Amino acid sequence: MEYIGLFPMWYEPGIGSGWVVGLIATIHVLFSHTAVGAAIFFAYLSTVSYQRNQPELLEFIKRYGLFLLVFSYVLGSITGPGIWYSTTVASPRGISALIHSFVWKWATEWVFFVIEVVGVYMIIYLVGKVDRATHLRISLIFGIASYGTMLIIIGILSFMMWPGKPEWFVEGGYLNGFYGANTFAQLAMRTAFMFTMTAVVGGIVAGAIKDVAFKREITRKLALLGMASTLAGGLLFMWYMNTLPDSAQVMVANRLPDWFAVSLVSVLGGIFAWFAVTWLQPRLLSPALAMVMTVAVLVFGLWPEEVARESIRKPYVAGQYVYSNQVIARDVPGMGIKSEIPLIERKGFLPTQVFVPAQLRVVTESNALHAGRSLALTTCSNCHSLSSTGMRPLAKYFGGNTDVAQVKTYLQGTLGTGNTIYMPHIPLNDAEAYALARFIVSLNPQSLRNPLRTAAAESTALVAPTIKE
Amino acid sequence: MDAAMLYALRDPAGVPSHPLVFLVLGVLTWALHIAAVQVMLGASALTLYGAFSRNPYWRRLAAAMLSTAKVAVSVAIVLGVAPLLFVQVIYDPFWYTANVLSARWVIGFIVILIVAYLAMYLFYYRNPRLATQPVRGAWHLVISLLLMLVVGWIMHVLSYQMLLPEQWMSWYAPNGQIDPSGKSLHGYSVTRFSFFILLSVAVVAAWLFAYRRYLMGRNAEDAGYIAWLLPLAHRLMLVGGVLAVASGALWLATLPEKMAWFATSAWIWVSAAALLATAFFPRLLGHKLDQSLWGYVPFALGAVALIVVGTAREALRYFTLFGSHGYDALDYKVNMDWYSTSLFFITFAVLGGVILGYLLTVAWKAGQTEGVYTPSRAITRLGNLSIGLLVLWVVQFFAVGFYVWAR
Numbered sequence A: 001m002e003y004i005g006l007f008p009m010w011y012e013p014g015i016g017s018g019w020v021v022g023l024i025a026t027i028h029v030l031f032s033h034t035a036v037g038a039a040i041f042f043a044y045l046s047t048v049s050y051q052r053n054q055p056e057l058l059e060f061i062k063r064y065g066l067f068l069l070v071f072s073y074v075l076g077s078i079t080g081p082g083i084w085y086s087t088t089v090a091s092p093r094g095i096s097a098l099i100h101s102f103v104w105k106w107a108t109e110w111v112f113f114v115i116e117v118v119g120v121y122m123i124i125y126l127v128g129k130v131d132r133a134t135h136l137r138i139s140l141i142f143g144i145a146s147y148g149t150m151l152i153i154i155g156i157l158s159f160m161m162w163p164g165k166p167e168w169f170v171e172g173g174y175l176n177g178f179y180g181a182n183t184f185a186q187l188a189m190r191t192a193f194m195f196t197m198t199a200v201v202g203g204i205v206a207g208a209i210k211d212v213a214f215k216r217e218i219t220r221k222l223a224l225l226g227m228a229s230t231l232a233g234g235l236l237f238m239w240y241m242n243t244l245p246d247s248a249q250v251m252v253a254n255r256l257p258d259w260f261a262v263s264l265v266s267v268l269g270g271i272f273a274w275f276a277v278t279w280l281q282p283r284l285l286s287p288a289l290a291m292v293m294t295v296a297v298l299v300f301g302l303w304p305e306e307v308a309r310e311s312i313r314k315p316y317v318a319g320q321y322v323y324s325n326q327v328i329a330r331d332v333p334g335m336g337i338k339s340e341i342p343l344i345e346r347k348g349f350l351p352t353q354v355f356v357p358a359q360l361r362v363v364t365e366s367n368a369l370h371a372g373r374s375l376a377l378t379t380c381s382n383c384h385s386l387s388s389t390g391m392r393p394l395a396k397y398f399g400g401n402t403d404v405a406q407v408k409t410y411l412q413g414t415l416g417t418g419n420t421i422y423m424p425h426i427p428l429n430d431a432e433a434y435a436l437a438r439f440i441v442s443l444n445p446q447s448l449r450n451p452l453r454t455a456a457a458e459s460t461a462l463v464a465p466t467i468k469e
Numbered sequence B: 001m002d003a004a005m006l007y008a009l010r011d012p013a014g015v016p017s018h019p020l021v022f023l024v025l026g027v028l029t030w031a032l033h034i035a036a037v038q039v040m041l042g043a044s045a046l047t048l049y050g051a052f053s054r055n056p057y058w059r060r061l062a063a064a065m066l067s068t069a070k071v072a073v074s075v076a077i078v079l080g081v082a083p084l085l086f087v088q089v090i091y092d093p094f095w096y097t098a099n100v101l102s103a104r105w106v107i108g109f110i111v112i113l114i115v116a117y118l119a120m121y122l123f124y125y126r127n128p129r130l131a132t133q134p135v136r137g138a139w140h141l142v143i144s145l146l147l148m149l150v151v152g153w154i155m156h157v158l159s160y161q162m163l164l165p166e167q168w169m170s171w172y173a174p175n176g177q178i179d180p181s182g183k184s185l186h187g188y189s190v191t192r193f194s195f196f197i198l199l200s201v202a203v204v205a206a207w208l209f210a211y212r213r214y215l216m217g218r219n220a221e222d223a224g225y226i227a228w229l230l231p232l233a234h235r236l237m238l239v240g241g242v243l244a245v246a247s248g249a250l251w252l253a254t255l256p257e258k259m260a261w262f263a264t265s266a267w268i269w270v271s272a273a274a275l276l277a278t279a280f281f282p283r284l285l286g287h288k289l290d291q292s293l294w295g296y297v298p299f300a301l302g303a304v305a306l307i308v309v310g311t312a313r314e315a316l317r318y319f320t321l322f323g324s325h326g327y328d329a330l331d332y333k334v335n336m337d338w339y340s341t342s343l344f345f346i347t348f349a350v351l352g353g354v355i356l357g358y359l360l361t362v363a364w365k366a367g368q369t370e371g372v373y374t375p376s377r378a379i380t381r382l383g384n385l386s387i388g389l390l391v392l393w394v395v396q397f398f399a400v401g402f403y404v405w406a407r
């Protein structure tokens, strides 16, 4: 017997599993950028303190280090594995594809993590206990190791969007997958924005400096860093967009809302203005204001960026060969990977999937609704909510259509042919298309509110439309 | 779940080195992870006990163990990432299924861990001088400890559900009705979990010997406290040893049928010997404990014992899945990738070795020094080497990258 390797499904009816991942990821980006930003800023302060013989600066690092590093660090180090765990349950084959190509890269990153964890405690607790040259050395080690983690993760994130070089599909190999124009463009852009974050977050620290002259000096330095990095980041963003492959360009042109470009420019403009103001009036800077600014960057900058990245890689979730609905979409001869589409075309989903209850493997008149639900769960629910809330609720797109035959024709004509750019190719034979259509029709928003909440709720929900017929 | 199904769930990309390499690294890093977890649990428990004691030594111990616990959580988390990586390389069919079937708890794990960690910090902020002042807000620490145990329980369930493929379908679709909510924890073994948690007693005892040795290097005023720690560590080690053997035996007695072979296997004898050796070693050392670096040896030996126990735990998994389900984790398709394999081992051995060697030496020496510590020339050279190696690493990242990009 041949199978396609789909795992069981996790379906979150409230906001959808995609949003759960997105939320955790955005929070993590805030914490980790704050941590990296603070690390670099502290390495800088440590240097100044050493060169000018100003030990009070180190005291300062200690006080704010405890707050900033430990908190963004503690929470950053939990939300990091958190992204991993949440993608594991939301998209197991997506994360699996990344892990199996890049396990050694992640393991290498882990060595840097261990160095960071040891380093962060030493930077804080050894202030005043070691000579300043040693403290500076530790800060530098910490700063470079932090950047090392970024170098590694960027390559993996780029692969997730698009393997570094197209040769990867034919030749395979880690290097072809990891490195490419897109990797470097993204790295350059993120590095620039990392300094922007450093400057924003540094404001939390600088705002608390008591010495007026020193506060002014540091604040202005941060403002210059912020303005330069925001400008550079904006330009590098354009380079980045140019390195996107054609298919992604099509997605950008068609799928990103019109306001996206406008909002991007205004966010960057807003950040720039913030730095301009703190340069002109350093005394206005306070920790509270800087914190508000940090959160604003998160909500208006990082979150939309996460969402955009998510939508331009549709219908794939990893490496342009794993569909969002977890099916392997194409051959990758370089890695010995075979598309699963031909098997599905020959035998259908239900007989070839591992996790299908025995009584649903063959569609009959009496099990069609349940079989349809099973199909909807595996083939659509990664992108379409099956309830009335969450991401792109399926019911809305079919707007209460009750004609099973019509829906069936639609499914086979569009998804079945694979002609929609943002949706996977989902071959559906007559029996499975019928079952899925039956289920979709039963989602009619008026008759059902939340058909898939749990098995218990389901037994009442699914019975209703059956009886009606 | 027949073997064909399990194999179908494997990632078609294969793995970039021989699967045995991942299996071994998984065992080693898991042993380190669980050691940190056990230090953290044991230290939290000692903090809690000491916080309510009137004995000034107990109070001092409570303060020290609180600092230990705070750092140990970080270390446990970062050391947990490595086995998390390796387990899904060769056991992906099992790990992903076990996770998805309890998805809500997997997400809950993150939230619960955050709350547990923050609760520990809140306790710390309310008790900056635990050694001398009455404890305040002890319930923070109680909550933290309980939630840490919940986190461990979730980890346990995920590890255990992997071993029960024959039940997956009945969990995913009870009575043929698919339940995709991931709301339940399905498979667990209370005795197995208790064994790993109760090991904390012996591990924290070994930790106390090391802590005591560390204090001896500092100054003479601590003599009373150091003397007081010795019988405490010995007593905890004895209790810990008994608990480990008893709970281990209970776990073995309650193994499900398909794993029953494990109870009488050689893995168990070797593990039991390693645990007992660790438990009796400090007594054997006697006065030697106070000489040169011997005080650190019980903990080192404990770490070795944990690696042995971790190996036995892995044997249980490998042979159960192989014997009862026909899945051989070691016949994974290999797409050998020399560059990333060597880069990891070089980074791990050379950069990791040098840099962590430098950092830990400085941390240790600074702790042993009154006032400001200035490292010797040799140690400073190690520090400069660390920075140089990091810079070199970054340079090779770009050099290789530009070469590949331009090719």
Ligand code: HEM
Residues within 6 Å of the ligand: A081, B026, B030, B033, B037, B073, B076, B077, B078, B080, B081, B083, B084, B085, B087, B113, B148, B149, B151, B152, B153, B155, B156, B157, B159, B160, B192, B193, B196, B197
């Ligand atoms: C801080 C609280 C934690 C506690 C108390 C804890 C406890 C445990 C325990 C008791 C086990 C063994 C379960 C068994 O075999 O029955 C385990 C396994 C494991 N833990 Fe943790 N853990 C914690 C945090 C973490 C974190 C944060 C991670 C990930 C970053 C992690 C990753 C793992 C992994 C991957 C395994 C399974 C390894 C395998 O099966 O090969 N743990 N943990």
